[in-house]
Amino acid sequence: MSQNADAAQPHPKSRGAARRAMRRGPTIDDVAELAGVSRGTVSRVLNGARYVSPAALKAVERAVRTTGYTVNQSARSLVTKQSNAVAFVLSEPQERLFEDPNFSVLLRCCTQALAEHDISLILMLESSDAERDRVLRYVRGGHVDGVLLISAHSGDPLVADLARGVVPAVACGRPGGPESAIPYVAAEDTEGARQMTRHLVAQGRRRIGMIACPQVVGGPERLRGYRDVLGRRALKRLVVHTSDYSFAAGAAAMRELLAESPDIDAVFAASDLLAAGALAELRRAGRRVPDDVAVGGFDDSRIARETDPPLTTIRQPLERVAADMVDVLLRLIRREPASSRLLPTELVRRESA
């Protein structure tokens, strides 16, 4: 049989042709050939276009257009060791966090900001230990250039891992744990809480309660702001702690507050969702808002506009938080200096207080 004879002489050309037929798209060599230049020149055009003659530039651009060439990211990554992707890691996402409107804004704005730099966002969940392992392996494996970390609770174990500097990382909100932790971007929670508390005081409220959530990122700061303004008037029974920012927790906390201090005339909830829950509970208890009890929220999320009455709240510039997180991360990736940032908050007056 002629098989052996054929096998004896390898024919790389016909093989290459066969491959080309089943290939996804044109390669850099096809573009080079069509443009009448070399691979190297095409590559230079693709990245930066320096040291390329106008004629060559034009020819390459035309060839790229006519062939519909797209750079093969895998091949590029293989040599540059950059993935042009970052992970958006959602730590401990009980459904709650995921349905938090703040988080949605963050995700959307981060995606947009990254897209402008042609970097793609890979969403990763990290609620179980197994998932954390997966994330860590993924990140360590060099699949992403950086990590945007959205943490629900402070003291996230992933922070420690990330802090070891496997890959640049930025957190949203001040992550708890050792001081050596990773840089973060957050709103000025403490000052925001002060603004709201001062506002309630200015309205003549005497018994101002707080629904706090100190385990959640940003929570301790908001409680501190409330205490800063009220001092000794921040009675113990006026402060109730919840374990998360949820509607149900807000309602339960309000119930407790009403039972402990029936003469309460204002409540500052550490998030709009908590405030919405408090509102529902107040209605059930027959208290009018704001006449009997004023309610203040925090976040200025969509919810604040949809409650009845609409919530007076503290606006966090989440769009800017997202943009700044991306900015800090990109700087870190380029090995430029970058540090944590705190963004100003603003009181938004509506009808609840």
Add this chain to the structure above:
Amino acid sequence: MSQNADAAQPHPKSRGAARRAMRRGPTIDDVAELAGVSRGTVSRVLNGARYVSPAALKAVERAVRTTGYTVNQSARSLVTKQSNAVAFVLSEPQERLFEDPNFSVLLRCCTQALAEHDISLILMLESSDAERDRVLRYVRGGHVDGVLLISAHSGDPLVADLARGVVPAVACGRPGGPESAIPYVAAEDTEGARQMTRHLVAQGRRRIGMIACPQVVGGPERLRGYRDVLGRRALKRLVVHTSDYSFAAGAAAMRELLAESPDIDAVFAASDLLAAGALAELRRAGRRVPDDVAVGGFDDSRIARETDPPLTTIRQPLERVAADMVDVLLRLIRREPASSRLLPTELVRRESA
């Protein structure tokens, strides 16, 4: 100087060593060396582990563990032409859609389902033409193995592009446009709408209005279900169209309905968010719910539990929609046959109707 002498003889070995020092992690060759086998054997262990002796298997596994080896996805993708990633494309995401709780559930469940197959989810937004181009180039470039398409409005132009079969794709909800379009997974919207309408009829309601949204995916089906049950009783002035599923649109539609038909005694809103808006407007108009007017929603999203009164609504099995979308997409990627799926809905009775 000795420079020229050095340059004359290339020393690949010291070069390789230098590279190794700055390298991210161990390679397959390092693992092979440590395990005392060849590259090929390690590769076989990594993918499937067939035709590998127990001894070799064990040695490789140990070596992988001690070196902390992770496969370099770029190198692998370069040869397999598979990226192990899929794009989750959010078409026309006016903020609204993004803040839709349904969408959050979908995103979360898809991410989880994909993670189980070690496939990562790349989030892409596609609200402008420029962004659609980007998405298309990205997808065409072979960066992803498939696309999960979440479309707000029917007749999305991306669908047509995707339908040309660049890459496997699955839509959530029936995409409008040519019949030749891509496969989809959706709830049985028509039947769900029938369930709700029948429920309102069974409660003795005589003037049943509808807040419909026929431009949005699923919208036409829900309107059809309402008409199926009511027949000629579905008066023109009892149906108002909105352009999206938003709180504000729901409130505006309710206002219109009250003005046109003051004797209205029930409303079926095509989404919970619309129903929440209607609820707010009814309260403002002094109508009691459900005593004066019954309100039915659709989705059974988180919102339905948080309105006052809580909404009677139609539950869509979104977790299953997400799981099925991923399942269909994976089949398509493996070139197995797979077709569109319709999932059953369920009436959830609460207090609003």
Add this chain to the structure above:
DNA sequence: GCAGATTCTGTGAACGCTCACAGACAACTC
């Protein structure tokens, strides 16, 4: 004991790109 499977292993050649290098040429300076 030997042909034929069957299991197991190592090796070379891609995959498509970037990057360093060297060479060609043009434009200056003295």
Add this chain to the structure above:
DNA sequence: GAGTTGTCTGTGAGCGTTCACAGAATCTGC
């Protein structure tokens, strides 16, 4: 006109995998 600088170009090597192939070893059944 020779040297120096700067711009522009092509080429070879290598990134870390997988895959096809071929060869070695072991097991069948007669």
